[in-house]
Amino acid sequence: MTILITGGAGYIGSHTCVELLKAGFDIVVLDNFSNSHPESLRRVKEITGRDFNAYDLDLRNKCHVEKVFEKYNIKSVIHFAGHKAVGESVSNPLMYYRNNLMSTIVLCETMKKYGVRNLVFSSSATVYSQKADMPLGEDTGLGAVNPYGRTKYMIEEILFDIYNSDPYWSIALLRYFNPIGAHESGRIGEDPNGLPNNLMPFISQVAIGKLPELQVYGNDYPTKDGTGVRDYVHVVDLAIGHVKALLKVQSSKGVEAYNLGTGNGYSVLEMVEAFEKASGKKIPYKISGRRPGDSPVCYANVSKAKKELNWEAKRGLEEMCRDTWRWQKNNPNGYKKVLNAESIKVF
Ligand code: NAD
Ligand code: UD1
Secondary structure, eight states: OEEEEETTTSHHHHHHHHHHHHTTOEEEEEEOOSSOOTHHHHHHHHHHTOOOEEEEOOTTOHHHHHHHHHHSOEEEEEEOOSOOOHHHHHHOHHHHIIIIIHHHHHHHHHHHHTTOOEEEEEEEGGGBOTTOOSSBOTTSOBOOOSHHHHHHHHHHHHHHHHHHHOTTOEEEEEEEOEEEOOOTTSSSOOOOSSSOOSHHHHHHHHHTTSSSOEEEEOSOSSSSSSSOEEOEEEHHHHHHHHHHHHHHHTTOOEEEEEEESOSOOEEHHHHHHHHHHHHOOOOOEEEEOOOTTOOSEEOBOOHHIIIIIOOOOOOOHHHHHHHHHHHHHHOTTTTTTOOSOOOOBOO
16 A cells, blocks of 8 residues: 655655654656656655655646556645745745646546545645734634635535545645745755745854845834744654654544644744854844734644644654755755756656
Protein backbone atom coordinates (compact mmCIF):
# COMPACT_ATOMS: atom_id res chain seq x y z
CA MET A 1 0.00 0.00 0.00
CA THR A 2 1.32 3.40 -1.04
CA ILE A 3 0.78 6.92 0.26
CA LEU A 4 0.37 9.51 -2.51
CA ILE A 5 1.98 12.86 -1.73
CA THR A 6 0.94 15.82 -3.90
CA GLY A 7 3.35 18.77 -3.80
CA GLY A 8 5.89 16.50 -2.14
CA ALA A 9 8.90 18.36 -3.55
CA GLY A 10 7.91 21.57 -1.74
CA TYR A 11 9.02 22.87 1.64
CA ILE A 12 6.61 21.05 3.97
CA GLY A 13 6.08 18.14 1.55
CA SER A 14 9.76 17.21 1.36
CA HIS A 15 10.11 17.18 5.16
CA THR A 16 6.97 15.07 5.42
CA CYS A 17 8.33 12.60 2.84
CA VAL A 18 11.38 12.13 5.11
CA GLU A 19 9.22 11.39 8.17
CA LEU A 20 6.93 9.03 6.24
CA LEU A 21 9.85 7.07 4.80
CA LYS A 22 11.48 6.93 8.25
CA ALA A 23 8.22 5.59 9.67
CA GLY A 24 8.25 2.79 7.06
CA PHE A 25 5.58 4.03 4.63
CA ASP A 26 5.97 3.58 0.86
CA ILE A 27 5.29 6.80 -1.02
CA VAL A 28 4.80 8.18 -4.52
CA VAL A 29 5.16 11.92 -5.18
CA LEU A 30 3.34 14.10 -7.73
CA ASP A 31 4.59 17.63 -8.33
CA ASN A 32 4.72 20.03 -11.28
CA PHE A 33 7.76 21.82 -9.77
CA SER A 34 6.08 25.20 -10.22
CA ASN A 35 7.50 26.23 -6.83
CA SER A 36 10.09 23.56 -6.11
CA HIS A 37 13.04 21.67 -7.52
CA PRO A 38 13.50 17.90 -8.08
CA GLU A 39 16.76 18.14 -6.15
CA SER A 40 14.74 18.25 -2.90
CA LEU A 41 13.49 14.74 -3.65
CA ARG A 42 16.97 13.45 -4.41
CA ARG A 43 18.01 14.74 -0.99
CA VAL A 44 15.01 13.11 0.69
CA LYS A 45 16.34 9.80 -0.69
CA GLU A 46 19.84 10.66 0.49
CA ILE A 47 18.65 11.49 4.04
CA THR A 48 16.48 8.41 4.41
CA GLY A 49 18.42 5.88 2.31
CA ARG A 50 15.09 4.90 0.74
CA ASP A 51 13.89 5.04 -2.85
CA PHE A 52 10.50 6.08 -4.24
CA ASN A 53 9.01 7.27 -7.53
CA ALA A 54 8.12 10.85 -8.36
CA TYR A 55 6.12 12.16 -11.32
CA ASP A 56 6.40 15.57 -12.95
CA LEU A 57 2.75 16.29 -13.53
CA ASP A 58 0.13 18.91 -12.98
CA LEU A 59 -2.64 17.74 -10.67
CA ARG A 60 -5.21 19.44 -12.86
CA ASN A 61 -4.43 16.94 -15.61
CA LYS A 62 -6.96 14.25 -14.74
CA CYS A 63 -5.73 11.79 -17.32
CA HIS A 64 -2.22 11.85 -15.83
CA VAL A 65 -3.44 11.65 -12.25
CA GLU A 66 -5.58 8.61 -13.13
CA LYS A 67 -2.53 6.85 -14.55
CA VAL A 68 -0.84 7.13 -11.16
CA PHE A 69 -3.89 5.66 -9.43
CA GLU A 70 -3.91 2.83 -12.03
CA LYS A 71 -0.27 2.02 -11.41
CA TYR A 72 -0.12 2.15 -7.61
CA ASN A 73 -2.22 0.61 -4.89
CA ILE A 74 -2.87 3.91 -3.13
CA LYS A 75 -4.23 3.75 0.38
CA SER A 76 -4.21 7.42 1.40
CA VAL A 77 -3.31 10.85 0.05
CA ILE A 78 -1.52 13.80 1.63
CA HIS A 79 -2.37 16.88 -0.42
CA PHE A 80 0.17 19.74 -0.22
CA ALA A 81 0.05 20.94 -3.83
CA GLY A 82 -1.11 24.51 -4.31
CA HIS A 83 0.01 28.11 -4.66
CA LYS A 84 0.61 29.89 -1.35
CA ALA A 85 1.70 33.52 -1.78
CA VAL A 86 -0.90 35.89 -0.33
CA GLY A 87 0.21 39.00 -2.28
CA GLU A 88 0.26 37.12 -5.58
CA SER A 89 -3.24 35.78 -4.84
CA VAL A 90 -4.51 39.35 -4.43
CA SER A 91 -3.04 40.46 -7.76
CA ASN A 92 -3.92 37.25 -9.62
CA PRO A 93 -6.91 35.64 -7.87
CA LEU A 94 -7.97 33.54 -10.87
CA MET A 95 -4.60 31.80 -10.94
CA TYR A 96 -5.16 30.84 -7.28
CA TYR A 97 -8.76 29.70 -7.67
CA ARG A 98 -7.87 27.73 -10.82
CA ASN A 99 -4.84 26.00 -9.36
CA ASN A 100 -5.85 25.36 -5.75
CA LEU A 101 -9.50 24.48 -6.37
CA MET A 102 -9.14 22.61 -9.67
CA SER A 103 -6.25 20.47 -8.46
CA THR A 104 -8.19 19.48 -5.34
CA ILE A 105 -11.34 18.70 -7.33
CA VAL A 106 -9.45 16.54 -9.85
CA LEU A 107 -7.65 14.77 -7.01
CA CYS A 108 -10.87 14.04 -5.11
CA GLU A 109 -12.69 12.89 -8.26
CA THR A 110 -9.86 10.47 -8.95
CA MET A 111 -9.76 9.28 -5.35
CA LYS A 112 -13.50 8.63 -5.55
CA LYS A 113 -13.14 6.73 -8.82
CA TYR A 114 -10.45 4.47 -7.37
CA GLY A 115 -12.12 4.03 -3.97
CA VAL A 116 -9.43 5.92 -2.02
CA ARG A 117 -11.09 7.92 0.74
CA ASN A 118 -8.35 8.81 3.23
CA LEU A 119 -7.07 12.35 2.85
CA VAL A 120 -4.83 14.71 4.82
CA PHE A 121 -5.18 18.27 3.54
CA SER A 122 -2.84 21.28 4.00
CA SER A 123 -5.07 24.02 5.30
CA SER A 124 -3.89 27.12 7.13
CA ALA A 125 -4.49 29.27 10.20
CA THR A 126 -5.35 31.93 7.66
CA VAL A 127 -8.90 30.45 7.46
CA TYR A 128 -9.71 31.86 10.92
CA SER A 129 -11.54 35.14 11.32
CA GLN A 130 -9.15 37.95 12.22
CA LYS A 131 -11.59 39.18 14.87
CA ALA A 132 -11.29 35.98 16.91
CA ASP A 133 -9.90 35.78 20.46
CA MET A 134 -6.58 34.05 21.08
CA PRO A 135 -5.65 31.27 21.32
CA LEU A 136 -7.49 30.05 18.23
CA GLY A 137 -9.37 26.79 18.76
CA GLU A 138 -10.65 24.73 15.83
CA ASP A 139 -14.22 25.86 16.54
CA THR A 140 -13.31 29.55 16.11
CA GLY A 141 -15.35 31.32 13.41
CA LEU A 142 -13.82 31.22 9.93
CA GLY A 143 -13.29 34.21 7.65
CA ALA A 144 -10.35 34.33 5.28
CA VAL A 145 -9.45 37.83 4.10
CA ASN A 146 -7.59 37.21 0.81
CA PRO A 147 -7.99 34.93 -2.24
CA TYR A 148 -5.30 32.48 -1.06
CA GLY A 149 -7.03 32.10 2.31
CA ARG A 150 -10.39 31.77 0.61
CA THR A 151 -9.11 28.87 -1.51
CA LYS A 152 -8.23 27.05 1.75
CA TYR A 153 -11.62 27.90 3.25
CA MET A 154 -13.46 26.79 0.08
CA ILE A 155 -11.52 23.53 -0.10
CA GLU A 156 -12.38 22.79 3.53
CA GLU A 157 -16.07 23.32 2.66
CA ILE A 158 -15.76 21.10 -0.43
CA LEU A 159 -14.21 18.35 1.69
CA PHE A 160 -17.05 18.57 4.25
CA ASP A 161 -19.54 18.23 1.36
CA ILE A 162 -17.71 15.18 0.02
CA TYR A 163 -17.86 13.52 3.43
CA ASN A 164 -21.55 14.43 3.79
CA SER A 165 -22.22 12.69 0.48
CA ASP A 166 -20.28 9.56 1.47
CA PRO A 167 -19.50 8.76 5.12
CA TYR A 168 -16.69 6.35 4.18
CA TRP A 169 -14.35 9.30 3.64
CA SER A 170 -11.86 10.16 6.34
CA ILE A 171 -10.31 13.62 6.12
CA ALA A 172 -7.95 15.64 8.31
CA LEU A 173 -7.79 19.40 7.69
CA LEU A 174 -4.44 20.49 9.09
CA ARG A 175 -4.42 24.20 9.89
CA TYR A 176 -0.75 25.13 10.03
CA PHE A 177 0.39 28.17 11.94
CA ASN A 178 3.84 29.51 10.88
CA PRO A 179 6.16 26.73 9.68
CA ILE A 180 9.86 27.60 9.88
CA GLY A 181 13.14 25.71 10.31
CA ALA A 182 14.66 22.94 8.23
CA HIS A 183 15.81 19.35 8.52
CA GLU A 184 18.69 18.99 10.97
CA SER A 185 20.91 17.59 8.19
CA GLY A 186 20.91 21.02 6.51
CA ARG A 187 20.09 19.25 3.20
CA ILE A 188 16.44 20.26 2.78
CA GLY A 189 14.71 23.50 3.72
CA GLU A 190 12.63 26.40 2.48
CA ASP A 191 13.71 27.73 -0.93
CA PRO A 192 11.55 30.77 -1.76
CA ASN A 193 11.43 32.11 -5.30
CA GLY A 194 12.55 35.74 -5.45
CA LEU A 195 12.06 38.06 -2.51
CA PRO A 196 10.72 36.12 0.51
CA ASN A 197 7.26 37.14 1.75
CA ASN A 198 7.55 35.53 5.15
CA LEU A 199 9.59 36.68 8.11
CA MET A 200 11.99 33.78 8.70
CA PRO A 201 13.31 33.33 5.13
CA PHE A 202 13.70 37.12 4.97
CA ILE A 203 15.72 37.23 8.20
CA SER A 204 17.96 34.36 7.09
CA GLN A 205 18.66 36.04 3.73
CA VAL A 206 19.64 39.21 5.60
CA ALA A 207 21.94 37.13 7.81
CA ILE A 208 23.68 35.57 4.79
CA GLY A 209 24.10 39.01 3.19
CA LYS A 210 21.71 38.55 0.24
CA LEU A 211 19.40 41.28 1.56
CA PRO A 212 20.55 44.48 3.28
CA GLU A 213 18.01 44.77 6.10
CA LEU A 214 14.68 43.59 7.42
CA GLN A 215 11.63 45.83 7.30
CA VAL A 216 9.66 45.32 10.52
CA TYR A 217 6.04 45.82 9.56
CA GLY A 218 4.80 47.99 12.41
CA ASN A 219 5.81 48.47 16.05
CA ASP A 220 2.56 50.00 17.25
CA TYR A 221 0.50 46.82 17.71
CA PRO A 222 -0.95 46.08 21.17
CA THR A 223 1.71 43.40 21.81
CA LYS A 224 4.64 43.01 24.23
CA ASP A 225 7.03 45.14 22.11
CA GLY A 226 4.59 46.54 19.53
CA THR A 227 5.56 44.10 16.73
CA GLY A 228 3.39 41.28 15.35
CA VAL A 229 3.17 38.02 17.29
CA ARG A 230 2.94 34.59 15.62
CA ASP A 231 3.00 30.90 16.50
CA TYR A 232 6.14 29.57 14.76
CA VAL A 233 6.37 25.79 14.45
CA HIS A 234 9.37 23.71 13.37
CA VAL A 235 8.76 22.10 9.96
CA VAL A 236 9.97 18.72 11.23
CA ASP A 237 7.39 18.81 14.04
CA LEU A 238 4.82 19.73 11.39
CA ALA A 239 5.95 16.82 9.21
CA ILE A 240 5.58 14.42 12.14
CA GLY A 241 2.07 15.86 12.63
CA HIS A 242 1.24 14.60 9.12
CA VAL A 243 2.34 11.08 10.00
CA LYS A 244 0.06 11.20 13.07
CA ALA A 245 -2.83 12.61 11.00
CA LEU A 246 -2.31 9.86 8.42
CA LEU A 247 -2.58 7.20 11.12
CA LYS A 248 -5.74 8.89 12.35
CA VAL A 249 -7.49 9.03 8.95
CA GLN A 250 -6.51 5.42 8.30
CA SER A 251 -8.26 4.30 11.50
CA SER A 252 -11.43 6.43 11.61
CA LYS A 253 -14.07 8.13 9.46
CA GLY A 254 -15.20 11.77 9.35
CA VAL A 255 -13.76 15.23 8.73
CA GLU A 256 -11.78 16.90 11.50
CA ALA A 257 -9.75 20.11 11.59
CA TYR A 258 -6.57 20.25 13.67
CA ASN A 259 -4.36 23.19 14.56
CA LEU A 260 -0.67 22.44 14.12
CA GLY A 261 1.28 25.03 16.07
CA THR A 262 3.10 25.26 19.38
CA GLY A 263 0.59 27.40 21.27
CA ASN A 264 3.33 30.01 21.93
CA GLY A 265 3.57 33.45 20.35
CA TYR A 266 6.80 35.29 19.54
CA SER A 267 7.13 38.85 18.31
CA VAL A 268 9.12 39.95 15.25
CA LEU A 269 11.80 41.45 17.48
CA GLU A 270 12.04 38.27 19.56
CA MET A 271 12.55 36.34 16.32
CA VAL A 272 15.31 38.73 15.25
CA GLU A 273 17.04 38.34 18.60
CA ALA A 274 16.75 34.53 18.59
CA PHE A 275 18.12 34.36 15.06
CA GLU A 276 21.05 36.63 15.88
CA LYS A 277 21.90 34.34 18.79
CA ALA A 278 21.65 31.16 16.71
CA SER A 279 23.65 32.51 13.75
CA GLY A 280 26.08 34.87 15.43
CA LYS A 281 25.09 37.43 12.75
CA LYS A 282 23.67 40.89 13.26
CA ILE A 283 20.28 41.43 11.58
CA PRO A 284 19.93 45.10 10.70
CA TYR A 285 16.30 46.19 10.67
CA LYS A 286 14.15 49.25 10.14
CA ILE A 287 10.65 49.82 11.45
CA SER A 288 8.23 50.50 8.60
CA GLY A 289 4.46 50.77 8.31
CA ARG A 290 2.05 47.92 9.02
CA ARG A 291 1.55 45.38 6.20
CA PRO A 292 -2.08 45.51 5.01
CA GLY A 293 -4.07 42.48 6.14
CA ASP A 294 -1.76 41.55 9.05
CA SER A 295 -3.22 40.62 12.44
CA PRO A 296 -1.47 41.86 15.56
CA VAL A 297 -1.39 38.43 17.21
CA CYS A 298 -2.04 34.87 16.07
CA TYR A 299 -1.42 31.68 18.04
CA ALA A 300 -3.06 28.31 18.38
CA ASN A 301 -4.86 26.29 20.97
CA VAL A 302 -3.19 22.94 20.27
CA SER A 303 -5.05 20.72 22.72
CA LYS A 304 -7.16 18.93 20.06
CA ALA A 305 -4.12 17.70 18.10
CA LYS A 306 -2.52 16.57 21.35
CA LYS A 307 -5.61 14.67 22.46
CA GLU A 308 -6.79 13.18 19.16
CA LEU A 309 -3.58 12.86 17.11
CA ASN A 310 -1.21 12.28 20.01
CA TRP A 311 0.94 15.05 18.52
CA GLU A 312 2.63 18.07 19.97
CA ALA A 313 5.50 20.23 18.78
CA LYS A 314 8.74 19.36 20.56
CA ARG A 315 11.27 21.74 18.99
CA GLY A 316 11.74 25.19 20.49
CA LEU A 317 12.68 28.56 19.05
CA GLU A 318 16.42 27.98 19.40
CA GLU A 319 16.25 24.81 17.31
CA MET A 320 14.02 26.49 14.71
CA CYS A 321 16.56 29.30 14.25
CA ARG A 322 19.60 27.02 14.35
CA ASP A 323 18.18 24.67 11.71
CA THR A 324 17.06 27.54 9.46
CA TRP A 325 20.55 29.01 9.66
CA ARG A 326 22.29 25.69 8.91
CA TRP A 327 20.15 25.24 5.79
CA GLN A 328 20.70 28.85 4.65
CA LYS A 329 24.46 28.76 5.29
CA ASN A 330 24.97 25.43 3.51
CA ASN A 331 22.67 26.32 0.58
CA PRO A 332 22.94 30.07 -0.01
CA ASN A 333 21.20 29.67 -3.39
CA GLY A 334 18.74 27.03 -2.27
CA TYR A 335 18.43 24.16 -4.76
CA LYS A 336 18.81 26.43 -7.79
CA LYS A 337 22.45 25.93 -8.63
CA VAL A 338 22.21 22.16 -8.51
CA LEU A 339 22.51 20.54 -11.93
CA ASN A 340 22.32 16.89 -11.01
CA ALA A 341 18.56 16.80 -10.58
CA GLU A 342 16.56 13.70 -9.77
CA SER A 343 15.28 11.93 -12.84
CA ILE A 344 11.56 12.38 -12.70
CA LYS A 345 9.10 10.17 -14.50
CA VAL A 346 6.68 11.79 -16.92
CA PHE A 347 3.58 10.09 -18.26
P1 NAD B 1 5.53 24.84 -1.52
O1 NAD B 1 5.20 25.84 -2.56
O2 NAD B 1 6.95 24.69 -1.11
O3 NAD B 1 4.97 23.40 -1.94
C1 NAD B 1 3.83 23.24 -2.75
C2 NAD B 1 4.20 22.28 -3.88
O4 NAD B 1 3.05 22.08 -4.71
C3 NAD B 1 5.32 22.82 -4.77
O5 NAD B 1 6.32 21.82 -4.88
C4 NAD B 1 4.64 23.08 -6.12
O6 NAD B 1 5.52 22.89 -7.19
C5 NAD B 1 3.50 22.07 -6.07
N1 NAD B 1 2.33 22.41 -6.91
C6 NAD B 1 1.64 23.57 -6.93
N2 NAD B 1 0.60 23.47 -7.79
C7 NAD B 1 0.65 22.22 -8.34
C8 NAD B 1 -0.13 21.52 -9.29
N3 NAD B 1 -1.20 22.09 -9.90
N4 NAD B 1 0.21 20.25 -9.60
C9 NAD B 1 1.27 19.65 -9.02
N5 NAD B 1 2.06 20.26 -8.10
C10 NAD B 1 1.74 21.54 -7.77
O7 NAD B 1 4.62 25.19 -0.23
P2 NAD B 1 4.72 24.63 1.25
O8 NAD B 1 5.18 25.75 2.11
O9 NAD B 1 5.40 23.33 1.29
O10 NAD B 1 3.16 24.45 1.54
C11 NAD B 1 2.50 23.23 1.29
C12 NAD B 1 1.02 23.44 1.49
O11 NAD B 1 0.77 23.96 2.80
C13 NAD B 1 0.40 24.45 0.52
O12 NAD B 1 -0.89 23.99 0.15
C14 NAD B 1 0.29 25.72 1.35
O13 NAD B 1 -0.77 26.54 0.92
C15 NAD B 1 0.02 25.14 2.74
N6 NAD B 1 0.45 26.05 3.82
C16 NAD B 1 1.73 26.50 3.85
C17 NAD B 1 2.13 27.36 4.86
C18 NAD B 1 3.54 27.90 4.91
O14 NAD B 1 3.79 28.86 5.64
N7 NAD B 1 4.51 27.32 4.23
C19 NAD B 1 1.21 27.76 5.84
C20 NAD B 1 -0.08 27.27 5.79
C21 NAD B 1 -0.46 26.40 4.76
C1 UD1 C 1 1.64 34.95 6.25
C2 UD1 C 1 0.43 35.00 5.35
C3 UD1 C 1 -0.56 33.94 5.80
C4 UD1 C 1 0.09 32.55 5.85
C5 UD1 C 1 1.31 32.64 6.78
C6 UD1 C 1 2.08 31.34 6.87
C7 UD1 C 1 0.30 37.36 4.66
C8 UD1 C 1 -0.48 38.64 4.78
N1 UD1 C 1 -0.16 36.33 5.41
O1 UD1 C 1 1.20 35.31 7.51
O2 UD1 C 1 -1.66 33.89 4.93
O3 UD1 C 1 -0.82 31.59 6.34
O4 UD1 C 1 2.20 33.65 6.28
O5 UD1 C 1 2.67 31.06 5.64
O6 UD1 C 1 1.24 37.25 3.91
N2 UD1 C 1 7.06 40.56 9.05
C9 UD1 C 1 7.92 41.64 9.05
N3 UD1 C 1 8.75 41.80 7.99
C10 UD1 C 1 8.80 40.93 6.93
C11 UD1 C 1 7.92 39.82 6.94
C12 UD1 C 1 7.06 39.68 8.00
O7 UD1 C 1 7.91 42.43 9.99
O8 UD1 C 1 9.59 41.15 5.99
C13 UD1 C 1 6.17 40.34 10.20
C14 UD1 C 1 4.68 40.32 9.85
O9 UD1 C 1 4.13 41.60 9.91
C15 UD1 C 1 4.14 39.38 10.93
C16 UD1 C 1 5.30 38.41 11.19
O10 UD1 C 1 6.48 39.08 10.72
O11 UD1 C 1 3.90 40.09 12.12
C17 UD1 C 1 5.17 37.09 10.46
O12 UD1 C 1 4.95 37.34 9.08
P1 UD1 C 1 4.85 36.15 8.00
O13 UD1 C 1 6.01 35.27 8.14
O14 UD1 C 1 4.60 36.80 6.68
O15 UD1 C 1 3.59 35.31 8.47
P2 UD1 C 1 2.06 35.75 8.72
O16 UD1 C 1 1.93 37.21 8.81
O17 UD1 C 1 1.55 34.97 9.86
